[in-house]
Amino acid sequence: MHELTIDEFLTKNNLILVDVRSPVEFNEGSLPNAVNIPLFTDAERKIIGTIYKQEDERKAKWKAMEFVSPKIPIMLSEIKKIVDEQKEPIFYCWRGGMRSKAVATFADYAGLPSKRLIGGYRAYRKYILERIPKMLPNKAVVLHGGTGVGKTEILHRLEAKGYPVLDLEKIANHRGSVFGAIGQGQGNNQKTFDALLFEQLKSLENSRYFLVEAESKRIGRAIQxxxxxxxxxxxFHLQINAPLNVRKERILSEYTIPFKHEPWYKSNIKEALSHIEKRMKRKEVKSLLQQSLELERYDQIVEQLLLEYYDPRYQYAQRNYEGEFVPINAESIEYAVNEIEAILKNF
Structure with a gap:
């Protein structure tokens, strides 16, 4: 059985991470692109833990053996599928302890590769949290602008052209507002956010700067x-500007048109509005939003939210930044991208 450090693992290709923890542990946070072949179900893990605490370690180990024994052929079949695809599994659990050692031993006896990650998930998380601050390029080129001006689309086009982009909304799986999870599913938790941030920063190594969208400290469920x-x-701050009618059209195209016929859409909008209305003082605006929702006039909702909620909050948030803001006209996304490229040539 061979063991790899985090550094050794990160330098190798063609490895497949196999997380042998229970499904709930895996969903709370795992290494990027890992597959879950759990040694125990969530319920089994809970039973073993209870026996360990209330009785003793020996009885807990025996119960674990009873749970695992019937599963061994199935687990080895799953591992063999990975090997048959010309990839090499590397096993890990929480601390690189008994669970990953057990599965690696089963694989070894079956004639399959049996590498383990030293320290498991805990060691990996400690490793990335220590390194993330040191991996940031020296300078940030920051895209500012009100909701709907096209910042994310501009970033995506620049990234497609090969510019160094840090896409925080993609990493968080959230668009950064109360409506940010619509059409996205559940946003990533902190552990997943940190792991994906580490992976994206690896791709920015040797870059003098990175392009990023100005976001709140919290993006969905994660904190920067x-x-x-x-x-x-x-x-270095770029102020992205676009007329109100263009912003409305872009928001409707992204948040409404693809989803408005889904059975969950209206209720999701209603729930999001309930959070926003708690922060709004003008009763007439709240009333107009509710009327528009009942009539499914999402265009009216968007306009009122821009004028009465998002734009004032954006103007307030701008006080947190220092230095000059270079204006960029984003009525046309293509024009904005060209303008930014011209600036970056001299950066």
């Missing part, structure tokens, strides 16, 4: 690291 927020605060 302080070092990244400081880099953004002191970055």
């Amino acid at each position: 690291p302080d070092e990244l927020l400081l880099r953004i605060k002191n970055g």
Whole structure:
């Protein structure tokens, strides 16, 4: 049985991470692109833990053996599928302890590759949290602008052209507002966010700068690291501008048109509005929003939210940044991209 450190693992190709923890542990946070072949179900893990605490370790181990024994052929078949695809599994659990050692031993006896990740998921998380602050390029080129001006689309086009982009909304699986999870599913939790941030920063190694969208400290369920927020605060700032009618059209195209006929859409909008209305003072605006929702006039909802909620909050948030803001006209996304490219040539 061979063991790999985190550093050794990160330098190798053609490895497949096999997380042998229970499904609930895997869903709370795992290494990127890992597959879950659990040694125990969630219920079995709970039973074993209870026996360990209330009785003793020996009885807990015996119960674990009873749970695992019937599963061994099925688990080995899953591992063999990975090997048959010309990939090599590397097993890990929470601390690189008994669970990953057990599965690696089963694989070894079956004549399959049996590498283990030293320290398991805990060691990996400690490793990435220590390194993320040191991996940030020196300068941030920050895209600012009200909701709907096209910041995300501009970033995507620049990334497609090969520019170094840090897409925080993609990493968080959330668009950064109360409506940010619509059509996205559940946003990523903190552990998943950190792991994906580490992976994306690896792709930006040797870059002098990175392009990023100005976001709140919290994006959905995740919080940005302080070092990244400081880099953004002191970055080179681009003010992306677009007329109200263009912004409305873009928001409707992204948030409404693809989903408005889905059975969950109206109720999701209603729930999001309930959160926003708690922060709004003008009763007539709240009333208009509710009327528009009943009539499914999403265009009216968008306009009122821009004028009465998002734009004022954006103007307030701009006070947190320092330095000059270079204006970029984004009525045409293509024009904005060209303008930014011209700036970056001299950056």
